[in-house]
Amino acid sequence: MAHSKDLLVLENFIGGKFVSCSSYIDSYNPSTGDVYCRVPDSGEEEVEAAVKAAQDAFPDWSSKSPLERSQILNKLADLIEQDLEAFAKAESKDQGKTITFARTVDIPRAVYNFRFFASSILHHVTECTEMATMGCVHYTSRAPVGVAGLISPWNLPLYLLTWKIAPAIACGNTVVAKPSEMTSVTAWMMCKLLDKAGVPHGVVNVVFGTGAKAGEALVCHPNVPLISFTGSTLTAQRIMEKSAPHCKRLSLELGGKNPAIIFDDADLSQCIPTTLKSSFANQGEICLCTSRIFVQRGIYSEFLKWFVAEAKKWKAGNPSDPTVSVGALISKEHLEKVRSYVKRAQAEGARVLCGEGVDSLDLPAGNKKGYFMLPTVIAEVQDESCCMQEEIFGPVTCVVAFDTEEEVIKRANSVKYGLAATVWSSNVGRVHRVARRLQSGLVWTNCWLIRDLNLPFGGMKASGIGREGAKDSYEFFTEVKTITIKH
Ligand code: NAD
Numbered sequence: 513m514a515h516s517k518d519l520l521v522l523e524n525f526i527g528g529k530f531v532s533c534s535s536y537i538d539s540y541n542p543s544t545g546d547v548y549c550r551v552p553d554s555g556e557e558e559v560e561a562a563v564k565a566a567q568d569a570f571p572d573w574s575s576k577s578p579l580e581r582s583q584i585l586n587k588l589a590d591l592i593e594q595d596l597e598a599f600a601k602a603e604s605k606d607q608g609k610t611i612t613f614a615r616t617v618d619i620p621r622a623v624y625n626f627r628f629f630a631s632s633i634l635h636h637v638t639e640c641t642e643m644a645t646m647g648c649v650h651y652t653s654r655a656p657v658g659v660a661g662l663i664s665p666w667n668l669p670l671y672l673l674t675w676k677i678a679p680a681i682a683c684g685n686t687v688v689a690k691p692s693e694m695t696s697v698t699a700w701m702m703c704k705l706l707d708k709a710g711v712p713h714g715v716v717n718v719v720f721g722t723g724a725k726a727g728e729a730l731v732c733h734p735n736v737p738l739i740s741f742t743g744s745t746l747t748a749q750r751i752m753e754k755s756a757p758h759c760k761r762l763s764l765e766l767g768g769k770n771p772a773i774i775f776d777d778a779d780l781s782q783c784i785p786t787t788l789k790s791s792f793a794n795q796g797e798i799c800l801c802t803s804r805i806f807v808q809r810g811i812y813s814e815f816l817k818w819f820v821a822e823a824k825k826w827k828a829g830n831p832s833d834p835t836v837s838v839g840a841l842i843s844k845e846h847l848e849k850v851r852s853y854v855k856r857a858q859a860e861g862a863r864v865l866c867g868e869g870v871d872s873l874d875l876p877a878g879n880k881k882g883y884f885m886l887p888t889v890i891a892e893v894q895d896e897s898c899c900m901q902e903e904i905f906g907p908v909t910c911v912v913a914f915d916t917e918e919e920v921i922k923r924a925n926s927v928k929y930g931l932a933a934t935v936w937s938s939n940v941g942r943v944h945r946v947a948r949r950l951q952s953g954l955v956w957t958n959c960w961l962i963r964d965l966n967l968p969f970g971g972m973k974a975s976g977i978g979r980e981g982a983k984d985s986y987e988f989f990t991e992v993k994t995i996t997i998k999h
Contacts, residue, residue, distance in 0.1 A: 520549040522696055522720055524558055525703035527565030528713025533558060537693060537722065542608030542840035543831050545881030549606070551696045554721035559688065559729035562717035563736060566659040566686040569714025574656045574684040578633045581682055585630035588709035592702065593623045599670065599698055601832075606697040607669060608840030608883065609794055610831045617794075622670040622698075628965050629678040632982040648998045654990040656684030657761070661736040663727050663751075665743045666692035666842050667797040667905075673699055676740045679985035681715055688717045688736065690727050692743075694842055696720045723747060731755050740988070741765070742799075744903075745929075745974045763978040763988050765970060767903040768799050768931030771924040773946065774815065775917075776808040778936035782958065784815070788822055790934060790960040791909035792887040795841050799975075800932040800954070800961060804900055805911040806920050812913040816891060819911065820865045823887045830876050840882045841906060847883040850906030853899050854888055857910075862893040867907070901927055917946065925951045930972030934960050953979070 523530040533552030541548045552558070573581075592599060599622070600615035609618070640651040662676040673691050680687045691699040699718050706716055719726050723743075731739055731754045738761040741751055745766040755762060772787050790802040807815045828838035841847045854868045864870050867888030875884060887907045893899050899910050914920040924933060933952040937943050947955040953971040956962065963969070968979035978988060 519547065520697065522549065522551050522700045524552050524554055524562070524720055525700070525706075525716070525718040526558070526562045527568070527717065528707060530703070531558075531561070533720075539606070539694060539696065540843065541605055542842055543605070543879055543882040543884075545844070545883070549697060551693055552720040554719040554726040554729075556729045558719050558721070559726060559733060562688040562719050563659055563730075563733050565714040565717050566688050567735060569686045569712055570656075570658060573681070573686055573712060573715050576684070578682070581684065582630040582633055584710045585626045585678060585682055588705060588711065589623045589626035589630065591705040591709055592619070592626070595701070595705075596620070596623070599701060602697050602701060603669060603695075604831045604839065606695045607666060608831060608842055609797075610836055610839045612834055613794055613839070618668055618671045621668075622674040624965075625671070625674040625678045628982075629682040629985070632966070632986070633682040636983075636986055646998070648996055650994055650996045653993045653995055654986075655993070657738050657989065657991050658685060659736050660685045660687045660989065661730040661733070661739040662687055662689040663723070663730065663739065663741045663743065664689070664691050666695040667794065667799070669695035670698040670702065672742050674702075675980065676742070677716060679980075680740070680989050681711070683986060683989040685738075685989055686715045686717075688719060688730055690719050690721065690730055693720065693722045693726075728754060731760075732758075734758055737761060738988070739763070748976075761988070763980065764976045765799070765978075765980065766931075766974060766976045767905070767929060768801075768971060768975050769804060769901065769903055769927045769929040770800060770802050770932045770934075770952075771804045771806060771950075772802040772934040773914075773920050773924060773936065774805065774807045774811070775935075775937035775939070775942065776810040777938045778811070779938060779958070780811070780815065780818065783936045784818055784822060786960050787819065787934070787936075788826070788887075792823070792826055792838060792907045795838055795885075796887075796907040796909070797842065797905055801905075802934060802960070803904060803909050804924070804927075805909055806914045806924060807911060808920075809913045809915055816865070816911055820889050823889050824866050824871065826887045828873060828875075828884045828886050830879050838884070838887060838907060840879075840884050842883070844883055846906070847885060850885060850904055850908060853902070853904045853906075853908060854890065857890050857893055857897060857899045860894065860897050862897065862899070862910075863891045865889045865891055895923055895926060903929065917942065921946060921949050925949075928974040931975035932956070932971075
């Protein structure tokens, strides 16, 4: 290609070396619509080489002490942190998100993921029970499983990939990771730091490419006994089918259709700014984003007026402009899909109160071909509507009224997903009652996205299988054995 000399060209990272690939795919800068990067289009051959390198590295890495591994993870965290600004800029360019978001959320969290698991790996205890009448003690022993296959999505690229790499290698596994083909750059940048951090060759291998080719080769590889996947429910179904013949261990973190339930005693001065963030942060491209807002009828009009007025203040545009809150969506296709939901809602009789089709999007000259969309609020939507049932994964949220606690719990639970919910009320008893009855792996009351990484993260129903967190990831990435000693 004539212009290929100007493009960033990535290489796979296998056995501690960067290796080129025989074919490549284009990667776009979502805020300009230009191709700026070429990503290896890996397949079975590359995955085979990466799995072999990971297998070779396993005996040494798995026999290191948790403390030795912990020190290496901490070193890697320091190195990423030293380059935080470069990582943040790269994440923004590759994904479309604002640099501010990448600088304050994505990259600090990627650093923290390594620090967190570097610490937590030092503190696990295994179980022991005594059966005195039989003269026995039983205890459990845990060991790393082997080569872990890690597959991550495009919305929080380095954040979610490191949330898998860190616990996997802290536990003594070696890994083959496959980031999203749309956002591969920061994973490639991280590979450049592995050697300096002291990560032995072959412990972390990264193959770039599409899900259908590279992802599926990893899922189907007989020497990869566990797959940790974050992405859509549809892809997870395919992964379950493909891995079934090998009886693989799966951790699946999937989509959501997350409700916010706002009772009439909620503190709206807290609730509204937080619900704006929970609806539109990262362009609404977070699995935990709110997309169904149930407001108790007594405060419905006030809420809607206030919420829409504030949503209109969110500026969309150049992701490096610090006054911009809404960057570009990941791709042209995704933008079209998100827009199509708004059109369908209108066709069904819903009212679009701001954003798409209502307000004009004023973009700088360099961003006119970017994939931008304004925060969009839809009211008067039926619960059965696709906008209230399907994951849109963009800056679109629906607001509807409810009357009673019983009614809203039923309606909030009436979707196939069960990832995250928020509940807003100053009545402590009600908050506990409602939280217990929501079919949701995470419930935030009077807040959103405050996480303690020690505790389980994951979804119910179509939102996933398994949980991640200090103890949960440790259990997933290790094999347990019960040993009985008779004396
Ligand atoms: P996706 O399922 O299309 O892709 C996710 C990853 O899987 C990518 O790396 C992709 O290349 C790979 N993949 C695709 N097909 C594959 C196959 N057949 N075999 C193996 N790998 C394959 O998802 P996406 O569009 O990248 O991400 C958005 C989705 O991720 C949304 O549904 C969102 O809710 C979900 N998500 C969930 C969480 C969570 O923690 N629950 C977090 C972030 C995103």
